[in-house]
Amino acid sequence: MQSPDFTHLNPLAAGGWSEERGKEGLSRTPHPQVGHCVPPHPTYGVLPVPSYPTAHPGLTSSPGTVTLRFIPVPNNHMRLVNCHILGPNNAAVYSVTSNDPHVxxxxxDNGDVAVIEWRSPSTMVSIRGGKKMRREDFLTNTDGKPSAQCMWxxxxxYFWTADDTCxxxxxxxxxxxxxxxxxxxxPLFEIEAAPETLQRGVLEPALVSLIMIQWSQGVM
Incomplete structure (x- = not known):
């Protein structure tokens, strides 16, 4: 298993995103500069889910920004998505496990946060007990901006954009x-989340979408 190369490869290319550069590189500004995002089909979309705390209990002791590091599980011979997500003081906040090649x-500590089913013709995901969503309804393309995707x-x-390093x-x-x-x-990568990420309750969906982007086929 090799670590993702964020320096020489747009990391979003793993999810089929192409680079789009101007004189100053990719724009780091959000919508509307990122582009118009088409709402998902109402049959799927992001449906209401049970309420839960906006901040994970393992993160509340650290004021300000929170940094989570992805650490692979050793001896992962089948290269399935298996890793730990460490928070403050290197405490394991989440585990990512693929006992089934397709799941x-x-x-x-309380159980399942999200389940990703890597199946054809469409990857499915459910978060915090919500109804299953198709990947293309959870992560959608933006009009005229192939270097960005919209997370509903x-x-x-919410909008993911990239440059050569981050x-x-x-x-x-x-x-x-x-x-x-x-x-x-x-050995992999880290995500630095601003306090508003926790306040909005969007940290866990962001982690799920990050896993789906980085390992679009369910393998490392």
Missing amino acids: TKIRD WQTTP FYLYAESITSLPLAIVRASE
Whole structure:
């Protein structure tokens, strides 16, 4: 297993995204510069899910931004998506387990956070007990911007964009600072989340979408 190369490869290419550069590189500004995002089909879409705390209990002790690191499980000979997500003080906050080649589960101490089914013709995902969504309804393309995708969560669009070294999550109402920044960190990568990410309850959907982007076929 090799670590993702965030320096020489747009990390979003793993999800089929192409680079789009201008004189100053990719724009780091959110919607509307990112592009118009078409709402998902109402049959699927992001449906209401049970309420849960906006901040994971394992993260509340750290004020300000929260950094989570993805650490692979050793001896992963089948190269399935198996890793730990470490929070403050290197404490394991989430585990990512693929006991079945077609199913990946993200879990915390209370049980399943999300289940990803890597199946044809469409990958399916459910988060916190919500109804299953097709990948293309959870992560949608933006009009005229192949270097960006839109993550729909509880009817609100959030936007992933990338440059050569990192990628960024924005909220529609944010005009300057990203909600989260993903960068290379041995042996895999890390995500630095702003306090608003936890306040909005969007950290876990962001982690799920990040896993789906980075490992679009369910393998490392």
